[in-house]
Amino acid sequence: MMENVRALAFETLEAIFQDKAYSNLKLNEVLKANELSRADKNLLTELVYGTIKRKITLEYYLKPFVQTRIKGWMRHLLWMSIYQYQYLDKVPDHAIINEAVEIAKVRGGLHNSKVVNGILRNMMRSNLQNPADIKDDKQRISIMYSMPKWIVKHWVTHYGVDTTERIAQSMLERPGQTVRVNLTRKTVAQAIQQLQDEGYTVVQDSDIEYCLHASGKPVAESRAFKDGIVSIQDKSSMFVAQILAPAEGDDILDACSAPGGKACQTAELLDGTGHVDATDIHEHKIDLIEHNVRKLRLKNVTAFQHDATKPYEKMYDKILVDAPCSGLGVLCHKPEIKYMQTPETINNLVELQLEIMNNIKDSVKPGGVIVYSTCTIEQMENENVIYTFLKQNKDFEFEPFLHPRTKEEVKTLQILPQDFDSDGFFITKIRRKENK
Incomplete structure (x- = not known):
């Protein structure tokens, strides 16, 4: 199923980059339309969100290995491949190349698949440039954390360099799941118990008593959510x-x-x-x-x-x-x-x-x-x-x-x-x- 997941991830990225679809809505649509295992759902989500979140960084890694103009879809496929190479430990290099070549062959024919193959093999044989070495703080933050330069400039003006870097870094982290207990239906203790009975790990928030941090699997799949006992809210x-x-x-x-x-x-x-x-x-x-x-x-x-x-x-x-x-x-x-x-x-x-x-x-x-x-x-x-x-x-x-x-x-x-x-x-x- 792994190869199908990468093809799905690529199609989803195309819809987001080319057609300006919202990532969360498009991803939910794809997840609902395909019966995937939990592992495949996680990989699909990781590939889509990871590639989007780190687009500027991925382009920084790719740029030295692209000598001619390439099509938009090929660039998106290469970003997704570089994301796996740089940020996902468990994916072997040969698998990254093989899957990218197959996707390219289906999308653009034999010639384009050879171009993708050559770029990825060349990149994996080389030392990638390190964005941490960039001397200018605003440029370094922009490239390292994939944040457009104009936004970085705004934030540095208002918050300073150190705080801006912490903001940019936190934007790359995977958000936890927080839910709000519907106090008109259940007490906080009852809601915690129901989620725990459904297999979730639950921690009560220290600032808002009816805010719960739930982990283990998506809360949207829970009976507590479907029945209106809890609502997903940041x-x-x-x-x-x-x-x-x-x-x-x-x-x-x-x-x-x-x-x-x-x-x-x-x-x-x-x-x-x-x-x-x-x-x-x-x-x-x-x-x-x-x-x-x-x-x-x-x-x-x-x-x-x-x-x-x-x-x-x-x-x-x-x-x-x-x-x-x-x-x-x-x-x-x-x-x-x-x-x-x-x-x-x-x-x-x-x-x-x-x-x-x-x-x-x-x-x-x-x-x-x-x-x-x-x-x-x-x-x-x-x-x-x-x-x-x-x-x-x-x-x-x-x-x-x-x-x-x-x-x-x-x-x-x-x-x-x-x-x-x-x-x-x-x-x-x-x-x-x-x-x-």
């Missing part, structure tokens, strides 16, 4: 509803809600009281929110299509704006994002984020709060947006909250991936001043 994402702090009877809006994880978490924290309106601009995503609401058996959530830049009809006690963003904090899960974003796309997102905030502000009651969050660590989309908003809207002010670990009062929380071994996230809370 720990950083869970902090958002924690900081929103739903209180009994609150009327809450989650303005950019799909797929609805934070809306459902908010409803769970309301424990059957109050109400959550969950909206999204995309009609097809409302079905996804409603599916999750039904699965979790939540009665206090209404999902409907709405553009968050357009006025809402009612007033809310609390509003969550988990704004559309560059996603540069979640590269562990969606590594292709780093190659798709540009400084221009960031600027466009900042305009959209401010447009949403300037619309939403009219829908929160005096004395009510807005939590603004993103899954990026790009300062332009985070601190810059909220300070610009406050400068333009004098009837709003920061509402300080406790840092989840240090317990000191903060106005903004920028979570870097290495802080909690979780996604990069930004969270802040502002209050609409009472009418005088």
